Amino acid sequence: MSAALNSESITKAANDSFHIAFCIDNRYFRAMGATILSILDNNPGVHFTFHVLAFSVSDEHRARLLKLEENYPVQTHIHLVSPSLFSRFAHFIESTYYSPAIFTRLAIPDILKDYTDKVLYLDADILCVGKMDDLIELSMDNVIAYVVPDAEATTVRRAAALKLSQVKYFNSGVLYMNIKEWLANQITEATIHALLTGGDDLRFPDQDALNIALDGKAIYIEKRWNYLYGLIGDLENDYRAMRDVGDAVFLHFAGAVKPWANWCMHDSRAIFAKYHRMSPWADMPMDEQPINYKEMRMHSRFLWRRRQFADSVKWFWRYALARPR
Structure with missing residues (x-):
């Protein structure tokens, strides 16, 4: 009887699951593991389904994802994406330090449309430090996507450079998508068009193109859902303590220095290490x-x-x- 009740509760939890997607390569599974554990640790009682979109996944990382399901009440799905899908973007990929994985964001709605009607995309250099209840409860009625403003200086520069209709520009590390509305409004197609026609105006290729495609169509929410925490500025001034982040829920360590770099000596390492130790990737060392x-x-x-x-x-x-x- 208890087993039956448990099965029913699991089924109900799966039906009510909140879906989160990552687009990564094999180098970022360690970081994603910490992101996932930070979400689980700060949001007990919420059932999550995690989707991993990648060009390839090693057997080792597949096994670790299964371990995640064994240790926590979550579901995981791997979605292999063919690199040929992005051959048209080769000139962007070759001319920047970006991984081709960033372009798989554009495939999320089509790939996940049979799994869920809404999905939260997160970069894998994000850590959750609070409850997600307010985000989960946001209404998706007639909403294509919720986005979070980028830094003010970046917003002013990019909005002008891209000739956006408003002085609004979002950081694409957090995207809360309404899959049906996204597909109906052909946002992926519009983003691809912007990528292929934007030329040198696109400094941040996929992010700029998404801003063009969603210009005037996305709903902006508070910065606490994508709190940009750049470590380089702190370290340039030999400031190694964490700054006050207020009511931030997602800390996004955008930039070239990450909190898994032990050599940086920044206190953010302790936050990453806490969740890293809880994950199936705990035996993979930080970057010494x-x-x-x-x-x-x-x-x-x-x-x-x-x-x-x-x-x-x-x-x-x-x-x-x-x-x-």
Whole structure:
């Protein structure tokens, strides 16, 4: 009898599940694991279904996702996306540091239309630090998508550059989509058109194109749902303590330095580490040292600000040897 009741409760929870999607490559599963655990830890009682869109998924990460389902009352789905789908965007991908995974956002509504009528897309460098109740309860009636404003300076520059109808510009790291309305209004098609015709005006290719496609059509919500927390500004001034984030729910560590970089010495590492330890990816270490020439250069600069001159010179030398000629 108890087993039957348990089965019924699980079925009901699955039907009432809140769907969240990630678009990542194999390098970002560790980060996504911490994102997922931060959501679960701060939102007990909510049933979640997590969708992972990727070009490929290693057996190791598949096993870890199954472990997530064993340890927590969640469902997970892997959706493999063919890289050929994005061949038309090759010139954008080749000319930026972005992973092709960012373009899979455009496929979310079509791929998930048989699973749910609404889905929250999140970048995998986001950590949840509060309850999502207010977001989950938002009405989706006649709404294509809820979005969150980018930084004020960025908004002014990009709205002008893209000739948007309003001085409004969102950061696409958080998108709450009404799948039916998105498809009916052909937002993916409009975004693709903007990508293919935008040329050099698109500084942030997919984000700029989404802003063009959703110009005047998206509903803006509070910044607490995508609180942009840039670590570089703190570290340039040797400020390693967390700043006050007020009522922020999603901390988005946008930028080149992430909280899983132990070498940065910023207190944000403790927040990431807390949720990382709870995830099936806990045995994967954080980044103890810079792993590419760009990180080496930043690390050298941060060390100089801390007056650790010898170490700064050492890392600048490593950067000089590693950078492309």
